[in-house]
Amino acid sequence: MTASATPSRLALKGDLLDFTGTPGWAERDSAAVRFQPASWLLIEGGRIVGTQAEEPDESWTKQDHSGRLILPGFIDTHVHCPQLDVIASYGTELLDWLNTYTFPAEQRYADPAVAAAGAARFLDALLAHGTTSAVVFPTVHKVSAEALFEAAATRGMRLIAGKVLMDRHAPPALCDDVAQAERDSIDLIDRFHGRERLAYAVTVRFAPTSTPAQLAMAGALCRADASLYMQTHVAENRSEVEWVRQLFPEARSYLDVYAREGLLHPRAVLAHGIWLDDEDRRVLAASGAQVAFCPSSNLFLGSGLFDWVAARAAGFAVSAASDVGGGTSLSMQRTLADGYKVQALAGQRLSAWAALHAATRGAAEGLGLQQEIGHFGVGTLADVCIWDWAQGPVAEARFQVARELHEKVFAWMTLSDERNLVASYVAGRQRYQR
Structure with missing residues (x-):
């Protein structure tokens, strides 16, 4: 276990992705998806206090992960x-x-x-x-x-x-x-x-x-x-x-x-x-x-x-x-990729949104914990993970030619695993670093 000192105000920059609701089963464009590229996730006292596009002031400890994906744990x-x-x-x-x-x-x-x-x-x-x-x-x-x-x-x-x-x-x-x-x-x-x-x-x-x-x-x-x-x-x-x-x-x-x-x-x-x-x-x-x-x-x-x-x-x-x-x-990515295959065998096509929702906000809601975990809503505990969009030449090439957000996220879900993980935070405290 790796744990670093915890700043009282921490700002993480990256491509923020979470859900505000339940996406449709197979829809590729969903109003429930909240994607904030090149944005800052603001964490104070272990809780999420907001997101913003502009760089925060010097009262924040800033970590710039531009070009990386940031998800709820x-x-x-x-x-x-x-x-x-x-x-x-x-x-x-x-x-x-x-x-x-x-x-x-x-x-x-x-x-x-x-x-x-x-x-x-x-x-x-x-x-x-x-x-x-x-x-x-x-x-x-x-x-x-x-x-x-x-x-x-x-x-x-x-x-x-x-x-x-x-x-x-x-x-x-x-x-x-x-x-x-x-x-x-x-x-x-x-x-x-x-x-x-x-x-x-x-x-x-x-x-x-x-x-x-x-x-x-x-x-x-x-x-x-x-x-x-x-x-x-x-x-x-x-x-x-x-x-x-x-x-x-x-x-x-x-x-x-x-x-x-x-x-x-x-x-x-x-x-x-x-x-x-x-x-x-x-x-x-x-x-x-x-x-x-x-x-x-x-x-x-x-x-x-x-x-x-x-x-x-x-x-x-x-x-x-x-x-x-x-x-x-x-690895939840490997699990979700297998989930796609299981549904495909039944003639159904599981979207990346429905899959990822089931491992984040959807799981939190099922457990009655949506006020605490599963998304980037204000007041939730900052259980957050930072990921590389791609690892290795095959995934990197695939990412470069992906045309729209769902295609990029589906490719990430299918091709990534724990090797893509950069850092894990629990209540704003870093508990794993690659």
Whole structure:
């Protein structure tokens, strides 16, 4: 982690790009896009206080990044801290992948030293990829959640996480019990929820690894405090969906397992949502919950193709997520480029605007955090990243011949990655520099 001294008044010059609203699915010219080339982003006391074309006076510490792109920090709405150890593991679909790779890796996080080192490595890696906020799974171990929260607080990051709940269908070393899990969750909520930029998520691994009693306990936690988040997985893989049907024959669908226990609400984040039907989509929209679209993971594990157009038509929020380690990179550009490919396979063409919105303002709105992050509005915290428009001769040549803004941004989204990142700022403080 790299951190520099923080001036009280900081001005960053570059090509500023953010969103004032929700762009249309495929529109290339959108009134929701706010592009301010060669402009200054003004940051005072860690918050954005304005933008302007003219150079500010000498009371500001100025950094001139002319010819570079400046974006709000990315928001990754579904990612697994301990799974950096198993990223790029070969040859399995979801259920075998969990048993073969993920669960053995997660068992190591019972060790406080492993958990602390893993949390630091993970958060520094996010910052080095241009992600400044995240919704994160640690492991079932209380110490893994503690380590993650403490590391995020040290870095000043917006982090949503919670101890994973699993009391069956997992190795004994990864299983808790309902009473202890409830005690651990309540203690973590008391200590971390609402502290600095931290928030607690009731974290159900997925329906098969929780008994009905544990799901009921998770729902009770959510009902007791409406400010809590909830995160889980849903309808990722066809074999998984069939397993849920066998385990919960009384439920109408996989999603209904969660709905019955009160786990669907405006602060619920459900990863994947590939194998949903129209009724599921209606229920999601009515609940205010969002789906975290994880295209890289879905392609890598062969899980299926998420129907984003149907989600938009139903009216529920969709955000973008890396899902590392099923996903193959923490880079949100790579994730969004894979998202374009997933939609293209379904005959739909995802615009750069809709894609980037889902990783910035759209994600913030889905989390109820639009007053804090996701755009350059006055008063938001200055979670900001500076990018090279192009790296390497191929991308540079492509950028030079791009004709209009959407073409330039789409090429950047498709061809760039963490190598383009110049610097990451969290609440106005530099936390990564190339």
